[in-house]
Amino acid sequence: MQLRMRALETVLTEKGYIDPKALDVIVDAYENRIGPHIGARIVAKAWTDPEFKLRLLADATVAISALGIAGRAVHLIAVENTPRRHNMVVCTLCSCYPWEVLGLPPVWYKSAPYRSRTVLDPRGVLAEFGVTLPPNTEIRVWDSTAETRYLVVPMRPAGTDGWSEEKLASLVTRDAMIGTGLARTPDGATGAAGTAGPAGTAGAAA
């Protein structure tokens, strides 16, 4: 595969269909600049600014357009977790994911186990991520079958009164924004693996 792709890039470059330098820019953007730290910033702002939260839930594309995000998000829809309802996002048909605010999806999100079971047994999938919700909490699964993209706004953890947006953002994991996790608590507990760093590494990017 590697050789065939190198051949394809060479042939497309020689024929003038692609500029390898443009490819470098795109790879660099997803490796270093566009990641879940962007979504974490949006969630933290929603936690601290009730007016922004209302705008975000009404039209996320418009609400975040002023935040200086690298890739302009289109058809973005923010859905809020509450004690009564927990949201989870999946794409059963392919791998649709809000790249502009979460970066590229992890392998498990694109895998057959996640794509097949999330709509059938969301509570079972959550359990595999270490998340157990009260049985009467409604689980709402959003199957991304169109060009709409979904961002989960997790619940703000207790014990974070007076925290700055930046400090709050460090609690917002990638998985919490997909709905397979919860936001971290101040003592470090989390509903799931996966964090807000650009490459899923520990800690939120500044």
Next chain:
Amino acid sequence: MNGVHDMGGMQGFGRVEPEAGEPVFHAPWEGRVLAMHRAMGHVGLWTIDINRAARETMPPALYLSTSYYEKWAISLADLCLRYGLVREDELAAGRALVPAQPAKRVLSAADAEKALSRKSFEREAPAAPRFKAGDRVRTKMINPPTHTRLPRYARGRNGIVESIRGCHVFPDAVTTGKGEDPQWLYTVVFDGRELWGESADPATKVSIDAWEPYLEPI
């Protein structure tokens, strides 16, 4: 198409297995494939739906046994071959053997930043929406041999229109040479038991985004 890509509700694939400290790309070629997809999308010969349809027509055994970026690599090469941009002997030789057709647009490094943003799929509506939020609808029982975004598990099911998402390019039309044919798009929500039967968790709801031709009133 009732392909193996339409995975919702299938069983037997095992546990979801997150990878601790997962890198963005597992090998440099994966990043090149992703970037080439973006760059070739900018050239404008095919759309995201045509790209998806190319992946879905891979032989099922190949689809299931390849990684995500391997599927992207296969579909990209297939599209470049199909649209006559490259030839199989050129891929084997690793160099261009025949002159290129002129490209409409080429993504430059200066413009690459723009390729990070998706374009809007919303279009001017040819008619008023047939449904409104709160309407009860049934998804049609269809089995087209061509590309569709109505998953099998949600066909012939009763649901409720929750939101109207605008009038969007219709994938079923684009991929069969019928143009964009914009259609109203709705979020339709189903009870878990409507989709999966009485044994389903009663506190589960699933929504899809469905274009108007997928729906009928009840």
